[in-house]
Amino acid sequence: xxxxxxxxxxxxxxxxxxxxxxxxxxxxxxxxxxxxxxxxxxxxxxxxxxxxxxxxxxxxxxxxxxxxxxxxxxxxxxxxxxxxxxxxxxxxxxxxxxxxxxxxxxxxxxxxxxxxxxxxxxxxxxxxxxxxxxxxxxxxxxxxxxxxxxxxxxxxxxxxxxxxxxxxxxxxxxxxxxxxxxxxxxxxxxxxxxxxxxxxxxxxxxxxxxxxxxxxxxxxxxxxxxxxxxxxxxxxxxxxxxxxxxxxxxxxxxxxxxxxxxxxxxxxxxxxxxxxxxxxxxxxxxxxxxxxxxxxxxxxxxxxxxxxxxxxxxxxxxxxxxxxxxxxxxxxxxxxxxxxxxxxxxxxxxxxxxxxxxxxxxxxxxxxxxxxxxxxxxxxxxxxxxxxxxxxxxxxxxxxxxxxxxxxxxxxxxxxxxxxxxxxxxxxxxxxxxxxxxxxxxxxxxxxxxxxxxxxxxxxxxxxxxxxxxxxxxxxxxxxxxxxxxxxxxxxxxxxxxxxxxxxxxxxxxxxxxxxxxxxxxxxxxxxxxxxxxxxxxxxxxxxxxxxxxxxxxxxxxxxxxxxxxxxxxxxxxxxxxxxxxxxxxxxxxxxxxxxxxxxxxxxxxxxxxxxxxxxxxxxxxxxxxxxxxxxxxxxxxxxxxxxxxx
Ligand SMILES: *[C@@H]1O[C@H](CO)[C@@H](O)[C@H](O)[C@H]1NC(C)=O
Ligand SMILES: *[C@@H]1O[C@H](CO)[C@@H](O)[C@H](O)[C@H]1NC(C)=O
Ligand SMILES: *[C@@H]1O[C@H](CO)[C@@H](O)[C@H](O)[C@H]1NC(C)=O
Ligand SMILES: *[C@@H]1O[C@H](CO)[C@@H](O)[C@H](O)[C@H]1NC(C)=O
Ligand SMILES: *[C@@H]1O[C@H](CO)[C@@H](O)[C@H](O)[C@H]1NC(C)=O
Numbered sequence: 001x002x003x004x005x006x007x008x009x010x011x012x013x014x015x016x017x018x019x020x021x022x023x024x025x026x027x028x029x030x031x032x033x034x035x036x037x038x039x040x041x042x043x044x045x046x047x048x049x050x051x052x053x054x055x056x057x058x059x060x061x062x063x064x065x066x067x068x069x070x071x072x073x074x075x076x077x078x079x080x081x082x083x084x085x086x087x088x089x090x091x092x093x094x095x096x097x098x099x100x101x102x103x104x105x106x107x108x109x110x111x112x113x114x115x116x117x118x119x120x121x122x123x124x125x126x127x128x129x130x131x132x133x134x135x136x137x138x139x140x141x142x143x144x145x146x147x148x149x150x151x152x153x154x155x156x157x158x159x160x161x162x163x164x165x166x167x168x169x170x171x172x173x174x175x176x177x178x179x180x181x182x183x184x185x186x187x188x189x190x191x192x193x194x195x196x197x198x199x200x201x202x203x204x205x206x207x208x209x210x211x212x213x214x215x216x217x218x219x220x221x222x223x224x225x226x227x228x229x230x231x232x233x234x235x236x237x238x239x240x241x242x243x244x245x246x247x248x249x250x251x252x253x254x255x256x257x258x259x260x261x262x263x264x265x266x267x268x269x270x271x272x273x274x275x276x277x278x279x280x281x282x283x284x285x286x287x288x289x290x291x292x293x294x295x296x297x298x299x300x301x302x303x304x305x306x307x308x309x310x311x312x313x314x315x316x317x318x319x320x321x322x323x324x325x326x327x328x329x330x331x332x333x334x335x336x337x338x339x340x341x342x343x344x345x346x347x348x349x350x351x352x353x354x355x356x357x358x359x360x361x362x363x364x365x366x367x368x369x370x371x372x373x374x375x376x377x378x379x380x381x382x383x384x385x386x387x388x389x390x391x392x393x394x395x396x397x398x399x400x401x402x403x404x405x406x407x408x409x410x411x412x413x414x415x416x417x418x419x420x421x422x423x424x425x426x427x428x429x430x431x432x433x434x435x436x437x438x439x440x441x442x443x444x445x446x447x448x449x450x451x452x453x454x455x456x457x458x459x460x461x462x463x464x465x466x467x468x469x470x471x472x473x474x475x476x477x478x479x480x481x482x483x484x485x486x487x488x489x490x491x492x493x494x495x496x497x498x499x500x501x502x503x504x505x506x507x508x509x510x511x512x513x514x515x516x517x518x519x520x521x522x523x524x525x526x527x528x529x530x531x532x533x534x535x536x537x538x539x540x541x542x543x544x545x546x547x548x549x550x551x552x553x554x555x556x557x558x559x560x561x562x563x564x565x566x567x568x569x570x571x572x573x574x575x576x577x578x579x580x581x582x583x584x585x586x587x588x589x590x591x592x593x594x595x596x597x598x599x600x601x602x603x604x605x606x607x608x609x610x611x612x613x614x615x616x617x618x619x620x621x622x623x624x625x626x627x628x629x630x631x632x633x634x635x636x637x638x639x640x641x642x643x644x645x646x647x
Contacts, residue, residue: 026093026096027124028092028096029096029100029124029125030099030104030122030123030124030125031122032107032122033121033122033123033146033230033232034120034121034146034232035118035119035121036118036142037111037115037118038116038130038463039115040115040117040463040465041112041113041115042080042114042115042116042131043080043418044078044079044080045114047078048080048114050077050078051078051082052082054075055073055083055084055129056073056084056105058075058084059072059086059101059127060101060105063098063101064098067094067097069088069090069092070088070201071085071086071087072135072203072350074346074350074352076352076406079417080116080131081132082130082131083130083132083134083135084128085128085129085201085203086104087201087202088124088126089123089125089180089237090180090182091197091250092125100125101125101127103122104122104125104127105127108120108127116131116463121237123239123245126201126237131406132352132405132463133351134234135201135203135204135351136204136205137204137234138208138209138212138235138236139211139212139215139233139234142234143219143231143232144219144231144232145216145219145222146229146230146232147226147228148223148226148229149226150226150228151226152192152227152242153190153192154187154189156225157187157188158227158242161185161187161194162196162225162229163221163224165183165185165194165196166196166198166217166238167217168254168258169196169197170198170210170213170216170238173198173209173213173254174200174206174207174209175257179199179201179202179209179236180198180199180200181199181252182195182196182246183196183251183252184244184248184251193242193244194240194242195240195241195242195245196238196239196240196241197237197238197240198236198237199236199238200212200213200235203351205349208235209235212234212235212236215231215233216237216238217231220238220240223240227241227242227243229241313375313378313388313389314390314391315391315392316401318392318394320348321355321399324345324346324347324353324355325344328341328355328357332344332345334408340357340358340359341356342354343355345401353402354402354403354404354405355399355400355401355402356399356401356402357399358399358400370391370398374391374400376447377449378390378391382436383466383468384434384436384437384466384468385440385441385469385472386405386460386468386469386470386472387402388400388401388473405470406463407460407463407465408460409456409457409459409460409470410430410456410457410459410460410522411456411457415456415525415527419560420525420558422465422522424565424566427522428570429466430461430466430522431522431599432600433466433467433468434454434459434467434515435595435596435599438454438469438592439592439593439596441469441472442593443592449473450506450507450511451472451511452506452511453474453495453514454511454514454515454518455494455495455514455517455518456521456522458470459518494517495514495517495518496514497513497514497586498584500513505586508591509587509591510586511592512581512586512595513581513582513589515592516578516580516581516582516589517540517541517578517582519581520540520541520544520556523557523558523575524540524544524556525560525561526540541582543556544575544578545579548576548579548610553575554568554571573598573599577595577598577599579610580610581595
């Protein structure tokens with residue numbers, strides 16, 4: 001008897017110490033789950049690496065010295081800013097977390113030199129960097145799962161139990177501070193247990209966390225009845241396994257978080273223990289849940305693609321915007337314009353935004369109008385339009401908050417510090433994207449929005465150098481008689497259609513005209529308003545018409561472009577479209593959706609050829625004096641009227 005008991009005790013001790021050994025042994029869990037590198041390279045490698053190294057060493061110190069399991073860092077000096085985020089699963093020890101970080105950094109640097117964004121996801125941790133703020137992102141295309149290869153014993157019972165476990169985690173985790181939960185749940189009748197975790201990035205919102213885990217839960221379904229599964233996304237991670245992957249004392253009781261909110265379901269399930277009844281109820285609940293939630297969530301995933309539900313703009317607190325922009329510090333200023341100054345701001349959650357302080361009058365009816373217009377504009381979603389995130393009103397102050405574009409505006413790439421860095425394909429894509437954005441504003445949104453101020457500084461470029469039109473709808477926010485309209489008009493005369501400049505006749509074709517001017521600037525790398533030595537004293541538009549009529553249009557092309565880089569036919573087509581857009585009579589200009597079709601068509605329709613050049617007299621010179629009064633810009637307009645009637 002005694003030896004047998006001894007053996008049993010030894011066996012039990014062995015089992016326990018083996019089990020303990022397994023979970024307490026240092027294990028940074030560096031099995032690679034997913035990896036991705038941006039196909040785009042940073043424009044200035046030395047600047048990029050300075051920023052990348054700075055953010056990594058910041059993260060390293062937060063993880064290694066301050067023992068954080070979640071950290072963000074950013075270094076935004078120069079043209080290639082870097083934003084980085086690191087997160088360990090909460091159950092990892094501090095040293096395992098630091099070890100996982102070291103592996104992740106080595107791996108993420110393995111992307112092709114200069115890749116401007118990358119991510120690596122391990123069982124134990126997650127590292128990502130991008131060239132703009134992404135800390136609040138939750139679900140993105142590319143979300144997926146990785147499933148184990150073994151099927152669990154008692155597949156049906158296992159599946160039902162695993163589904164319930166993960167559904168509970170999905171419900172509870174967003175409500176738990178720190179967005180992390182780990183559970184161990186026995187599978188009835190098998191003696192096995194399901195170990196599961198869910199985690200969101202700490203920088204997302206509660207509803208963002210829920211959205212992300214909902215997608216994860218849907219993805220991980222396809223892993224059942226296998227013994228292991230993991231779902232990953234930009235803002236969250238979910239994993240279940242029949243094998244323990246964290247210490248038992250890391251689990252938390254999530255039942256309190258299931259009761260509030262989705263009350264009935266949680267209470268019923270909590271009250272019944274084990275057996276067939278549980279499975280039946282789980283299946284019914286799952287069915288109901290899928291019916292209720294699956295559709296809207298799918299819809300939500302569409303957000304990434306641009307289709308979104310209608311909702312009001314966010315209202316930001318003035319003090320939050322003030323601290324985000326360091327009290328509207330000059331240092332943070334991104335630019336200034338007729339409508340107001342724009343500042344770069346970093347919100348508390350790490351999200352970087354562009355904050356525009358509007359210059360408004362003191363008209364009483366403004367408030368109501370402002371809110372309804374902001375609501376209208378914030379519902380305009382298109383990948384070629386800068387997104388308005390929200391607004392803020394305080395006293396006379398009106399502030400708009402936009403998504404931030406790290407690459408800044410097109411004029412910098414054409415005439416500024418990055419001059420000559422765009423190749424022909426990039427230029428063509430910018431032209432097409434801008435046309436699409438305008439076509440959407442004019443024709444596809446339920447209210448026709450005329451931009452009125454299309455110019456290269458209002459076209460921003462995203463990380464992939466895709467254009468996004470800024471400041472659309474702003475004119476709607478301002479009373480017609482505001483004096484700055486004439487100031488602005490004078491300031492960007494080089495882009496303004498003659499009928500609008502002279503008679504104030506406004507139609508979508510005024511935008512078409514400005515677009516045409518922008519296209520010529522993109523092709524030539526020359527400012528429409530600039531008189532250059534090599535231009536024989538002509539403005540860009542005059543020069544373009546002259547060269548076109550003499551069939552010397554290729555001479556217009558930016559000298560920084562290599563002739564081998566572009567197709568002469570395509571360049572000619574683009575120039576012809578630009579000239580069509582800038583014809584004197586509004587009626588003969590194409591609509592923006594026609595422009596999109598023309599740009600995409602291989603063969604240029606012969607009868608669409610531009611035939612009526614605008615004779616831009618050099619008297620119609622853009623004024624650099626932006627404080628021009630209405631009266632003097634009228635007198636200027638009189639001169640040009642005679643020019644036009646001379647046609
Ligand atoms: C690249 O970045 C470095 C450091 O930020 C800067 O000194 C250098 O002028 C930049 N080079 C170019 C070509 O912009
Ligand atoms: C950045 O770090 C990498 C790896 O540690 C190093 O090879 C590189 O020289 C560093 N670059 C800069 C600009 O500090
Ligand atoms: C980086 O990639 C090379 C081959 O492309 C591979 O040999 C090396 O192991 C990789 N390094 C890491 C840390 O994954
Ligand atoms: C980025 O740079 C790598 C080499 O470092 C090159 O192979 C790749 O083609 C570049 N990608 C782009 C989009 O220019
Ligand atoms: C959890 O259990 C492990 C041993 O399994 C022990 O080393 C650790 O200190 C425990 N942690 C807590 C917070 O009790």
